[in-house]
Amino acid sequence: MIELEKVCRSFPLGDERVHALVDVDEQIREGEHVAIMGPSGSGKSTLLNILGCLDKPSSGIYKLDGREVGGLDEEELTDVRRHQIGFVFQFFHLVPRLTALENVELPMVFAGISPAERRERAMQAMTRVDMNERVGHRPDQLSGGERQRVAIARATVMGPRLLLADEPTGNLDSVSGRQVLDLLEGMNHRGLTLIVVTHDPAVARRADRGLVMTDGKIVRRLEKSDLAALAGIADAAEVSP
Amino acid sequence: MSARDLLSFAIQSLLGHRLRSALSLLGMGVGVAAVILLTALGEGAREYVSTQFANIGSNLLIVIPGKTETTGALPGMGGAPNDLTLDDVQAIQRRLRQVRRVAPIAMATANVSRGELSRQVAVIGTTSDFLEVRNLSLGRGRFLPVSDLHRGAPLAVIGEKVAEELFAGQNPLGQVVRIDAWRMRVIGVLAPRGTQVGVDIDDIVLIPVATAMRMFNRSSLFRVIMEVRAYADLDATTDAVTALLAERHGEEDVTILSQDSVVSTLEDILGTLTLVLAAIASISLSVAGIGIMNVMLVSVSERTSEVGLLKALGVSQGQIVAAFLAEATLLSLTGGLLGVAFGWTGVLVVVSIYPDLPAHPPAWAVGAALAVAMGVGMIFGVLPARRAARLDPIMALARR
Numbered sequence: 001m002i003e004l005e006k007v008c009r010s011f012p013l014g015d016e017r018v019h020a021l022v023d024v025d026e027q028i029r030e031g032e033h034v035a036i037m038g039p040s041g042s043g044k045s046t047l048l049n050i051l052g053c054l055d056k057p058s059s060g061i062y063k064l065d066g067r068e069v070g071g072l073d074e075e076e077l078t079d080v081r082r083h084q085i086g087f088v089f090q091f092f093h094l095v096p097r098l099t100a101l102e103n104v105e106l107p108m109v110f111a112g113i114s115p116a117e118r119r120e121r122a123m124q125a126m127t128r129v130d131m132n133e134r135v136g137h138r139p140d141q142l143s144g145g146e147r148q149r150v151a152i153a154r155a156t157v158m159g160p161r162l163l164l165a166d167e168p169t170g171n172l173d174s175v176s177g178r179q180v181l182d183l184l185e186g187m188n189h190r191g192l193t194l195i196v197v198t199h200d201p202a203v204a205r206r207a208d209r210g211l212v213m214t215d216g217k218i219v220r221r222l223e224k225s226d227l228a229a230l231a232g233i234a235d236a237a238e239v240s241p
Numbered sequence: 242m243s244a245r246d247l248l249s250f251a252i253q254s255l256l257g258h259r260l261r262s263a264l265s266l267l268g269m270g271v272g273v274a275a276v277i278l279l280t281a282l283g284e285g286a287r288e289y290v291s292t293q294f295a296n297i298g299s300n301l302l303i304v305i306p307g308k309t310e311t312t313g314a315l316p317g318m319g320g321a322p323n324d325l326t327l328d329d330v331q332a333i334q335r336r337l338r339q340v341r342r343v344a345p346i347a348m349a350t351a352n353v354s355r356g357e358l359s360r361q362v363a364v365i366g367t368t369s370d371f372l373e374v375r376n377l378s379l380g381r382g383r384f385l386p387v388s389d390l391h392r393g394a395p396l397a398v399i400g401e402k403v404a405e406e407l408f409a410g411q412n413p414l415g416q417v418v419r420i421d422a423w424r425m426r427v428i429g430v431l432a433p434r435g436t437q438v439g440v441d442i443d444d445i446v447l448i449p450v451a452t453a454m455r456m457f458n459r460s461s462l463f464r465v466i467m468e469v470r471a472y473a474d475l476d477a478t479t480d481a482v483t484a485l486l487a488e489r490h491g492e493e494d495v496t497i498l499s500q501d502s503v504v505s506t507l508e509d510i511l512g513t514l515t516l517v518l519a520a521i522a523s524i525s526l527s528v529a530g531i532g533i534m535n536v537m538l539v540s541v542s543e544r545t546s547e548v549g550l551l552k553a554l555g556v557s558q559g560q561i562v563a564a565f566l567a568e569a570t571l572l573s574l575t576g577g578l579l580g581v582a583f584g585w586t587g588v589l590v591v592v593s594i595y596p597d598l599p600a601h602p603p604a605w606a607v608g609a610a611l612a613v614a615m616g617v618g619m620i621f622g623v624l625p626a627r628r629a630a631r632l633d634p635i636m637a638l639a640r641r
């Protein structure tokens with residue numbers, strides 16, 4: 001589904017350029033669950049933004065379903081984001097003036113779906129994340145975990161095939177974090193391709209495999225067993241002072 | 242995305258920032274209200290002047306003693322002007338066939354009393370022609386009789402208000418009133434007319450001109466009003482009157498105005514005034530437009546993360562422009578309508594305080610104010626909207 005070939009991304013910084021991604025090669029198959037790890041500033045978010053068609057590579061090739069994203073114009077990119085991709089953010093990014101249900105309806109409003117249909121689909125999405133009791137609440141009336149569940153409902157309501165989550169549990173306590181991960185995992189099991197950026201090994205261990213980034217490069221590729229071991233080490237580190 | 246969805250999205254975001262929206266509505270409202278109120282006042286003043294002169298024959302000439310020089314010698318160079326006398330009036334009557342009616346006027350304020358009741362009233366000495374010249378009508382009794390100009394009979398025709406105040410429902414006809422020390426018999430009451438050329442016709446007393454000149458100890462008339470026959474040319478008649486009086490006085494020492502020129506000059510002045518007021522008000526409108534731009538700019542920068550989110554959700558740049566533009570348009574339209582309501586209320590208040598002023602906003606002013614409000618709102622809304630659409634979604638989403 002995803003093919004990256006020598007993907008680079010650099011940003012101008014004064015007279016110089018920051019190389020956020022350097023020659024990234026990677027392939028991700030449909031239905032996979034991949035964790036992207038690495039220290040802060042290693043290029044994880046930059047990679048995720050490129051995968052989500054919010055940003056384009058400075059050089060190299062990104063193919064989504066065989067189509068090269070670099071060759072798409074703004075309108076086509078918008079269309080891809082609307083129908084193929086869902087985003088979940090660390091800071092939820094719910095629109096504060098809208099109710100939970102209205103937030104979930106938002107992508108459908110701009111996609112021109114009729115009010116009756118979008119209400120129904122939003123309700124279904126809210127039910128999937130177990131938030132159907134709180135549809136009329138505004139974001140400031142919801143806990144962090146509840147907000148993230150609403151955000152997941154919104155990210156999936158258009159029926160995307162690729163779900164991108166940037167530190168989805170970074171702002172949550174461990175219980176809500178686990179609930180959110182359960183939800184994401186459940187959606188992955190139903191066929192959604194899931195890519196999660198995290199530096200929490202407990203989050204990463206749930207993935208099928210992991211990519212470790214440093215200085216804009218993928219420096220290690222971890223299998224499921226490696227992820228479990230990593231999490232074990234982290235657990236041990238947490239127990240011992 | 243349907244227009245309805247766009248609209249409700251815009252309404253929701255405006256309601257999400259109540260104070261800011263309210264302030265810019267207020268700005269726009271005040272701007273539009275100013276345009277409406279000021280032009281209404283200007284138009285009202287113009288109409289007031291028109292109605293003051295309405296129903297007075299348009300073929301009137303007014304002779305005023307003294308020469309107002311518009312060119313040439315300095316005013317007053319010829320010394321004091323000669324009196325404008327009743328003999329002059331008689332000469333005009335006899336020698337100028339094109340003059341149909343002549344009403345000499347001698348005027349002063351005097352104390353008019355009957356028994357204990359008294360009242361300060363404008364007393365006008367004139368002749369029988371006054372009624373037609375000023376297009377007035379008689380309510381009761383008869384008007385000043387046609388008689389020798391120099392004969393000062395002790396007769397008076399009084400206005401409706403004077404009749405009410407001094408006679409309180411009794412029949413004034415045949416009764417005697419005192420004007421200062423003079424006893425005069427009331428022979429008629431004028432029909433109610435309200436103000437005309439700034440004089441409250443209901444609150445005057447008319448007496449024979451010769452009586453008035455003696456009473457007020459005047460040697461010169463205040464002015465002479467002439468009605469020119471329909472076939473005669475006003476300019477030629479003006480020249481003829483000027484020549485006649487110059488011959489009699491030995492110099493040109495009167496000013497002759499035509500009613501028409503006075504009215505049209507006043508209307509010109511007041512029309513210009515309306516435009517000036519409208520221009521001033523448009524400045525406040527533009528300021529209101531800049532206010533809306535500020536609101537929209539603040540709105541864009543406060544909502545960067547929302548814009549980034551919308552992009553991530555697959556909202557196109559065009560839709561983002563449309564959404565912000567809808568907000569700006571809604572803001573300026575509502576502000577404009579609010580302004581019309583404010584302005585209209587203001588006009589009603591003014592009219593209730595000054596019932597004589599026919600103040601009402603001209604349709605062009607209402608239309609233009611609304612159009613300008615919409616225009617500036619949208620123009621100043623486009624800029625922030627385009628800025629919003631171009632925002633880098635990654636940068637936008639990086640903020641919380």
Ligand SMILES: Nc1ncnc2c1ncn2[C@@H]1O[C@H](COP(=O)(O)OP(=O)(O)O)[C@@H](O)[C@H]1O
Nearest residue numbers: 011018020039040041042043044045046047635
């Ligand atoms: N829009 C940008 N402009 C300039 N530099 C950027 C931008 N986005 C990211 N960077 C830089 O690129 C590098 C990688 O950033 P990022 O992908 O956010 O890292 P991570 O998510 O792994 O913490 C960092 O050095 C960051 O400062």
Ligand SMILES: [Mg+2]
Nearest residue numbers: 044045046166
């Ligand atoms: Mg990051």
